Amino acid sequence: MSKSPNLVWLRSFESAARHMNFTAAAAELGITQTALSLHVRSLEAQLGCPLFTRAARNLTLTEVGQAYAFSVRRALGDIALSTTSLFGASEAQHLTIRIPISSATLWLARRLPDFTQSHPGISIRLASNIWADSAGRENVDVEIRFGRGDWPDVTSHRLTHERIVPIAAAGTPPLSHDDLQTRPAVQILGLQDLWQRYLAAFDIPQDATQSQFAVDTTIAAVDIVAAGGGYAVILERFAETAIAIGRDIAIVGQPLPIEQAHYVTRPSATSTNNTAAQLFTSWLEQIAK
Known part of the structure; x- marks a missing residue:
């Protein structure tokens, strides 16, 4: 050429x-x-x-x-x-990011200083939500969602490929299939399909599993598990971050790939001629694995 x-x-x-x-x-x-x-x-x-x-x-x-x-x-x-x-810059650059609270706490937030060190002229406003459809109406420059990327109101670009793992309190040996069937489980509301999918992958009857806790965030599930409240099935990247920051949990089973992933999204009718948003999206693609 x-x-x-x-x-x-x-x-x-x-x-x-x-x-x-x-x-x-x-x-x-x-x-x-x-x-x-x-x-x-x-x-x-x-x-x-x-x-x-x-x-x-x-x-x-x-x-x-x-x-x-x-x-x-x-x-x-x-x-x-x-x-x-x-x-x-013609004016100060401010970047508003909306992301599920567990994804912020157990993945993104601890990596944001790396971005701002490379781009000191950009200030970050992080807005967390539990459910994607409960997000506020405030303007956001970048939104990160977890799911299958088929939301009707936005265009989406896949960032990650995810796997799920069972976790238990630190020091727990790997769980057998019998353990998964009989030990108390912590379910995460909205993500029960991950828990059910893990059991189904190993032909473990779901109705035999006891569920003592149902929580609305992975963060709460991790803390209950760390305190000895049972086991949970969560994203492998969340489990690895939780262990790295000192949560008393352990991965006690093999990982299982899933279709759901983290996506960067934007309203379908919204322009993205925003330098800060473009830089941040490019950086996300580099850190997401």
Whole structure:
């Protein structure tokens, strides 16, 4: 390739890769869908390979497209950061992030200082909620949700691949299937399907398991388990963080992959021409595993 790709084409591709929808991407950039499609096809022609797989009502990134989208998003974020660093921001940058409270406490919050050290000009406001549909009406720049990514009111971009594990009080040996069937269980309201799925994966009858506690956050479940109140099934990343910060729990069974994941979302009709939000989303993709 004799020259670097057109920057306008790259911006169109990056937006389309985030939205997985040419119409939404075009609306974000303030251009027509036809123009955005032309930009992406021109970029593909210059690169000599397809970046998207196009089907009726379905747009997906090719493997090359996925890798390139990450690189382009990071490069555009670096350009924005360099511009701000050298020439200054026109106004203070404030970033409001909404995230489930357990995800904030057991994953994101302890990593936020790494982001602000790299981007000292951005201040963070973290707004936590328990249920996605109970979130307030305040404006947010970035929202992180846990689920299957099929919310009707937002566009979503998958960040993580998750596994679930059983946990018990520290010092508990690995639980046998009989233990899982008979020991008291702590259920997390709204996430009972994780608990049920883990049991079903090992053909453990669910009606035989005793449930002494039902709580509305993983944080509460971890504390009850640490105090000897039974076992719970939670995200492996939450369990690892809880152990790292000194909670008296142990992982007592093998991990099980699940379909649910953390997604970064935005209202379908909202523009994301927000440098701080773009930088934060790029950073999230780097730390999420």
